[in-house]
Amino acid sequence: MAGKTSITIAQSLEEITARLHQASQPIVKERLQVLYWLKQEKAPSISKIAKAIGRHRGTLQEWLRIYRTGGLAALESVKSSPGGGNRVIPTWAEESLSKRLQDPENGFDSYGAVQEWLSETLGVEAEYHAVYQMTRYRLKAKLKVARPQHYKQDRDSRLAFKKT
Known part of the structure; x- marks a missing residue:
């Protein structure tokens, strides 16, 4: 039937809840939350779940594909980006x-x-x-240069002005 998600979740609701409480990364919690909702008796549709967590339904379908192919371990693993390149200035x-x-x-x-x-x-x-x-x-440094002074300006009158 169209619109019906056909996925069988092998883990029990209690096991998913326990993993949900142990998860430290927000993305992993979101993924486990999707499984939790789908494991319930009256599971909402993917579109409703996507709207509830603020993701696109295609993203949820991708997560479910990862779960189907690799299981819960693959769903909980999150790729991290490389730490950046080497600094040019040592x-x-x-x-x-x-x-x-x-x-x-x-x-x-x-x-x-x-x-x-x-x-x-x-x-x-x-x-x-x-x-x-x-x-x-x-280094939190700002390059500050003194403002130029006009050569006709009287230095003594400028210092007197600063005092008042």
Whole structure:
């Protein structure tokens, strides 16, 4: 019959409930919840279950396909993405740059200047975006440059203004 899900769940309702309580990852809990609902006597339709958990019915059908082929163990296994690539700027160079940024007398005018300093002094070649990301977000440093002052401006009157 169309619209009827034909799946036989081998585990008992108690076993699914126990696994549901033991699950630590939210995606695994969602998958087990689908099995729990389908194992009940008056099981709702896939569309109703999908709407209840906020997933597309195709996603639920995919989970059920995984369950049919690999069982509960396959359904509980979640692929994790790789941890990312290697950093372009090594940690020793990052520590050296951090020390240089903390020195108030030796600042940088721009991230391009940081990029040049890394290549000339430390021999580390990195793209502008990588230097910006590391400096701004990992080292939490902002490159601050004093605002230019007009040459006709009187220095004494400016200092007097700052006092008031």
